[in-house]
Amino acid sequence: xxAPNLHLNLLHASERQSxxxxxxxVMLPILALLGCAGCLVWWGVLAGQLMLVKTQSASLRQDLxxxxxxxxxILRQMAAERETRSExxxxxxxxxxxxxxxxxxxxxxxxxxxxxxLLSLEIPEPPAQNLLPPGAKPGPKVKPLxxxxxxxxxxSFRILGRTVKETPVEAMMKxxxxxxFTNELLIVKGVPPEQASPRIRSFHQDTSPSGEGARLLAxxxxxxxxxRRFEK
Amino acid sequence: MKTETFQxxxxxxxxxxxxxxxxxxxxxxxxMFCVEPCQTSLRKARTEHESLKDQQAGMxxxxxxxxxxxxxxxxxxxxxxxxxxGLLEPLxxxxxxxxxxxxxxxxxxxxxxxxxxxxxxxxxxxxxxxxAPQLYARKPIRLTCTGTxxxxxxxLLRVExxxxxxxxxxxxxxxQKDPDNQSATIVLExxxxxxxxxxxxxxxVKK
Numbered sequence: 001x002x003a004p005n006l007h008l009n010l011l012h013a014s015e016r017q018s019x020x021x022x023x024x025x026v027m028l029p030i031l032a033l034l035g036c037a038g039c040l041v042w043w044g045v046l047a048g049q050l051m052l053v054k055t056q057s058a059s060l061r062q063d064l065x066x067x068x069x070x071x072x073x074i075l076r077q078m079a080a081e082r083e084t085r086s087e088x089x090x091x092x093x094x095x096x097x098x099x100x101x102x103x104x105x106x107x108x109x110x111x112x113x114x115x116x117x118l119l120s121l122e123i124p125e126p127p128a129q130n131l132l133p134p135g136a137k138p139g140p141k142v143k144p145l146x147x148x149x150x151x152x153x154x155x156s157f158r159i160l161g162r163t164v165k166e167t168p169v170e171a172m173m174k175x176x177x178x179x180x181f182t183n184e185l186l187i188v189k190g191v192p193p194e195q196a197s198p199r200i201r202s203f204h205q206d207t208s209p210s211g212e213g214a215r216l217l218a219x220x221x222x223x224x225x226x227x228r229r230f231e232k
Numbered sequence: 233m234k235t236e237t238f239q240x241x242x243x244x245x246x247x248x249x250x251x252x253x254x255x256x257x258x259x260x261x262x263x264m265f266c267v268e269p270c271q272t273s274l275r276k277a278r279t280e281h282e283s284l285k286d287q288q289a290g291m292x293x294x295x296x297x298x299x300x301x302x303x304x305x306x307x308x309x310x311x312x313x314x315x316x317x318g319l320l321e322p323l324x325x326x327x328x329x330x331x332x333x334x335x336x337x338x339x340x341x342x343x344x345x346x347x348x349x350x351x352x353x354x355x356x357x358x359x360x361x362x363x364a365p366q367l368y369a370r371k372p373i374r375l376t377c378t379g380t381x382x383x384x385x386x387x388l389l390r391v392e393x394x395x396x397x398x399x400x401x402x403x404x405x406x407x408q409k410d411p412d413n414q415s416a417t418i419v420l421e422x423x424x425x426x427x428x429x430x431x432x433x434x435x436x437v438k439k
Contacts, residue, residue, distance in 0.1 A: 074297075
């Protein structure tokens with residue numbers, strides 16, 4: 001073959017098989033260098049960000065340290081507020097459970113008929129508190145609770161007396177249903193006798209030696225009073 | 233790129249491959265020992281920074297509300313003080329003595345004779361939620377008195393009027409033959425300071 005110009009073939013045989021116009025022996029190191037440079041730049045950017053965040057954090061820490069004493073005072077006040085509120089809650093429970101009966105006794109004197117003699121008036125003491133944890137049985141190892149789980153305490157009012165016939169008792173019971181007593185005495189009718197208020201515990205012939213003969217009738221009536229509710 | 237390229241590489245290609253591998257290895261080392269740890273540190277620093285920012289925001293909020301907290305606390309303390317003024321404090325370590333000092337003048341005013349004062353065991357109050365370190369309890373004091381029915385009732389009315397925290401817990405009146413000498417047993421109840429759980433806890437720690 002005759003050619004007018006001399007062509008020098010500088011391509012190696014293996015390179016002639018590559019489809020890329022840029023030599024692979026040039027491309028590979030450049031790509032590797034670019035990768036390496038990319039990693040360096042990435043690292044640099046990250047380090048810069050880290051420094052910035054750390055500087056900001058240090059500034060925040062300084063700010064927090066400067067306000068710590070003042071903030072501590074406020075936290076103490078907040079804790080005191082919680083404690084005071086809680087104490088107040090318990091004192092309010094007591095106040096809500098307070099009951100007064102002076103008015104009841106004063107009014108009672110006005111409604112007792114003349115032919116009826118009262119022998120005893122009684123508001124019994126409440127039963128002992130149950131301070132056992134729920135489900136626990138009493139024992140030396142059982143630690144009592146700091147407060148009862150129940151918040152309601154039942155109160156009753158017993159009237160014992162004697163009379164010549166039942167009508168004065170009926171008159172007194174009718175009077176005790178009046179508005180003057182509704183704050184203290186509960187009137188519950190139309191229920192089983194043990195749940196009723198008033199409940200006539202006994203009404204019988206008076207046989208006591210102090211009685212004036214067998215003509216007198218003794219009675220024992222129990223009223224349920226408004227419960228004491230130790231609640232907020 | 234064909235596989236034949238790497239089957240019989242020229243010397244130049246071999247050198248280029250070696251350099252590329254070397255630089256690649258440096259890049260991997262850079263990533264593993266510089267970029268990755270730096271990323272982890274940055275993540276941690278950002279988390280910490282966010283937490284500090286939250287702390288600061290909370291602190292600023294608390295500081296802004298300081299006046300309100302103070303006024304609320306003052307109001308609550310004033311409200312509690314009204315109750316504390318009505319608590320029964322022991323006199324010479326005796327609640328009955330204190331009750332006597334408070335009730336005798338009222339009884340004298342109405343002409344009632346109180347013969348005996350005795351302390352009954354305290355009764356606990358339900359616990360508030362959250363539980364306060366200082367708890368309160370109910371202290372019953374039993375008094376035995378003699379007088380007419382009217383004086384007993386007057387005494388009760390005066391106690392209820394003058395002592396707004398005193399409650400009648402129990403009452404028993406058995407009529408006597410002499411109407412001027414009725415005998416009554418009255419159990420009056422005051423609030424008292426109960427257990428201080430904070431002090432108890434401190435005592436426990438000391439042990």
